[in-house]
Amino acid sequence: MTTPVLEIRNLHARIEEREILKGVNLVIPAGEVHAIMGRNGSGKSTLSYVLAGKEDYEVTEGEILLNGENILEMEPDERAAAGLFLAFQYPIEIPGVATMTFLKAAINAQRKARGEAELSTPDFMRAVKEAGAQLQIDSDMLKRPLNVGFSGGEKKRAEILQMALLKPSLAVLDETDSGLDIDALQVVSKGVNALRDGQRSMLVITHYQRLLNHIVPDVVHVFSDGRIVESGDKDLALQLEAKGYAGFDGEAA
């Protein structure tokens, strides 16, 4: 049996004394795209932050294995170098940090951590240009400070650009569809689909079924009150859309 890219076992996590994740179990084999759907406040972003290693959260129980390796003791940068990428629900604006400087620093830090040589400037420029073209990111956008003044759609496209450049083995997309109009949704979905290569795995977090028409998942999980309550194929998302979350978690909508 091959090692899954992601394996989460009985994960419990809390923030400020409040338990948010209450026993998450999830296995994503190589090359599969899994979707997590759940109502607002159910803990989806918390799961993504705990995966990425945000300090504010305390993991009280359970394990997270990335390609078979327990990552819970790793710093966020080490997890990234190990192949994890999180596309943020709300990408952060960082004035004073040039986008290109940031991209180059990120790529080279990961290469260094893996014992690879730094990317030369021409190779880097070429990679950014190619990935940017597909996501309709022009050089003007890249000249600005990181995410500063980007529209909602531009921020999401910039996240996917980073993902394309960093080539993670596991990409976690947290509500990448929120705030996108239908055109932008198509551009972003196309960018994501282009990165599906049979090896790379993805965890697509969303509130709406709409995204899953564009990024078609292998498995859909319903998330409620800090755990997965139901799993199925892509039709589960349609049922969810029809019945609402109340039909799955028994809580009033």
Place this chain on the structure above:
Amino acid sequence: MSVLTPVRLGPAEQTLIAQLQSAGAAAQAERLSGSGLPTRRVESYHYTDLKQLLRSVPPLAGAAPGASAPALEIAGAYRLMIANGRVQDAGTAPAGVIVGRSEGSVLTMRDDVLVRLNAALAGESLSLTLEGSVDPVIQIDRRSEGEAAHSAGSVRIFVADGASATIVETYSGSDAAHVSNHASYISLGKGARLSHIAVDLSSGQATHFATHEYQLAEDAKLHTLAIHAGASLARTQIFARFAGEGSHADFSGLNLVKDGQHLDITLDVNHAVPNTTSQERFKQIARGRSRAVFQGRLVVARHAQKTDAKMMMQGLMLSDEAEILSKPELEIYADDVVCGHGSTCGQIDETSLFYLMSRGIPRAEAETMLVRAFLEELVDPIEDAELNEALTAVIDGWLLGR
């Protein structure tokens, strides 16, 4: 001040008094005997109590015994040197630069103990007159060399009507407990433009005092940047007076403070005539057990209508034991003005740090990126590429603990 209670004089004050007497400044010696060095009870020294902080003063400096390498190499700059308060011979001046020297310091109306000490002890001044568009950056390389010594040096600069120039003063020297008192009196003629940058790179045991006094005539434009990146105790005093309508100044400064240091930038800007504008932008970063001080006062005279002045100070704490103190003050006597000030102090933003780290950038590198971002707007306006690079290297050197 007519209070006649005798003050108890410490060893630093006693040395200073003897030095003033030996320099023939009997009146100053007497005045210091009466008042002592300023304590925190003197408002402008509230956070920098010289009586407490200046424990001893080394003997008056002799001629410099040969100089170490320049602390800051700026490619293409025309370099002048003052070593141990003495003006050194210089190479052929570039077009538009007239170099001279004069006896004594410069007369100023400013009533301040560091100014008075400088005036009494500086034997000669470097004088510079700048005409037309001066091309190369002018570096005034001010040194304290040899054994620990007390020195006072003075520079007088006149930027002629319509002239433009960039001047960088750097302060450095041998690794000894020097006390150096530097004064620069700068006058901008009508429509003159000057960028004046001062970078303290004194050795870790040194005490660095600098006074920059500016006077702006009609339509003059001034940009200043004072960086403290050395010394154990440092204070830079910036006194400016807008004397001609239509003049504008951007004042900026940076305290880079680490364990054991006390660095103070004190600014006093006087909008004395109508229709003048200024922007004050000061930043402080502190780590270890240290103290950073910024005091900024904007005074708008009664008839100085249409003054537009904005002062902003921002602090970044890199340790819990650091202290960052900011005191903004507005004294406005005119009614038709736009004046404001703001002050913030915080730590590295954890959310931004997490974002950078989540992309694989290690913590130290991510922190450095964020601190550079915090400082960018100070270095950004420096147009000369070589100078910009040199200053960026000073900041990076501090960040990386070199």
